[in-house]
Amino acid sequence: MFNKKILYSIILMFCLISTISLVSSAPPQETATGLQLGVQVADAIALNKNITVNVYATDVDDGLEVTDADCDLTIYNDQGEYIFNENDVLSGLNDYYVFEIDEGNFTEIGTLSVIAYCNNSLKGGLKSFEIIVNNYGEKLDTGHAEIFNNSMWFLMVLFVLSLIGIFIFENPAGKLASYWVCHVLFVVGCFSVWQFNSGFAIAYVGLSGVFKVLFYVSAIAMFPMVILSLAWIFYIHTMNDTIKGFMDRGMDEDEAVRRSSKRRQFKW
Numbered sequence: 312m313f314n315k316k317i318l319y320s321i322i323l324m325f326c327l328i329s330t331i332s333l334v335s336s337a338p339p340q341e342t343a344t345g346l347q348l349g350v351q352v353a354d355a356i357a358l359n360k361n362i363t364v365n366v367y368a369t370d371v372d373d374g375l376e377v378t379d380a381d382c383d384l385t386i387y388n389d390q391g392e393y394i395f396n397e398n399d400v401l402s403g404l405n406d407y408y409v410f411e412i413d414e415g416n417f418t419e420i421g422t423l424s425v426i427a428y429c430n431n432s433l434k435g436g437l438k439s440f441e442i443i444v445n446n447y448g449e450k451l452d453t454g455h456a457e458i459f460n461n462s463m464w465f466l467m468v469l470f471v472l473s474l475i476g477i478f479i480f481e482n483p484a485g486k487l488a489s490y491w492v493c494h495v496l497f498v499v500g501c502f503s504v505w506q507f508n509s510g511f512a513i514a515y516v517g518l519s520g521v522f523k524v525l526f527y528v529s530a531i532a533m534f535p536m537v538i539l540s541l542a543w544i545f546y547i548h549t550m551n552d553t554i555k556g557f558m559d560r561g562m563d564e565d566e567a568v569r570r571s572s573k574r575r576q577f578k579w
Contacts, residue, residue, distance in 0.1 A: 345434025346380065347371050350427050351407075354441075357448030359414045366399075366408040368429045368436065382408040382429040386442075389421045420445050422513050447510040459507055463500070470496045483547055487540060494533065501526035 349367040356362055364384060368377040386395040394416050399408040408429070423442045429435065443450050473496065476489030505522040512519060 345371055346377055346429050346431075346436030348427055348429055348436045348438040350425075350438055350440065352425075352442065353448075355443040355445065355448055355450040356417060358417055358420065358444060358446055360417060360448065361414045362412050362417075364410040364412060364425075364427075366410070366427050366429065367406075368408070370434065371436075376406055377429070377431065377434075378406065380429045380431040380435075382427065384410045385426045385428075386412070386416065387424040387426075388419075389423070394423075417444050420513055443513055445511055445513055449511070451511040455511070459503070462503065466496055466500050466503075470500070483543075487543070491540070494529065494536065498526060498529045498533070501529060 346368050347370075349369070351365040351367070352362065366382050366384065368380050368382065369375060370377055381398060381400055383396065383398050385393055387393045395412055397410055399410055421444055423444060424439065425442055426437065426439045428437045449455075470493060473489045473492040477486055477493065480486050480489060501522045505519055505526055508519040508522070
């Protein structure tokens with residue numbers, strides 16, 4: 312039983328770590344047939360957030376900014392359906408093309424394909440790239456993934472050590488402390504995996520919901536466990552007082568423990 316419980320706990324923590332879904336964005340593709348385009352926009356945005364996309368057009372031959380072109384910006388969702396399309400003609404206020412995109416176009420997480428195309432009567436240019444939409448508004452990179460992985464490994468080591476402590480400590484106080492460390496680490500682990508997957512995910516995954524349920528169940532379970540722990544501490548305290556009373560009257564320890572246990576047996 313001892314080995315099985317430790318094995319199950321290790322498997323559980325490995326499952327926590329394996330729930331990371333790495334996200335990557337395809338590199339921008341650019342086709343220049345006379346105009347070179349530069350696009351100013353973040354590579355990841357949060358749900359339900361307005362954004363502004365600025366497009367710069369320069370002549371490939373001389374590098375000068377082009378002010379007589381028409382520019383189109385089109386955004387497609389991951390089903391290939393376009394959710395935004397707009398044309399902008401350079402105004403006298405700016406030397407770039409401005410596209411204001413309403414938050415209503417970013418109501419679902421996913422990866423959006425963006426195509427910017429500019430042309431005048433002589434030259435044209437196109438640039439395509441992707442924008443990630445998630446709850447955090449950030450792109451999952453190697454740095455975030457490594458920090459999360461290392462944190463999960465640290466929690467797993469502490470969890471396993473605490474679980475072992477439940478079985479190797481003979482002192483009831485040590486067992487109780489080890490249990491609570493395990494319980495708190497489990498709550499923290501479930502919360503971390505839930506938030507990480509929910510925040511960085513670009514697709515709706517059921518795994519995030521599973522850990523959300525596990526977090527709430529384990530967190531709510533702490534309240535009755537507090538009551539049970541206090542009752543257990545009170546029981547141990549009164550038991551020790553009873554044993555001490557028997558021993559003070561000359562009874563040996565084994566007999567005192569036997570009699571005190573018999574007096575406090577629950578009757579169903």
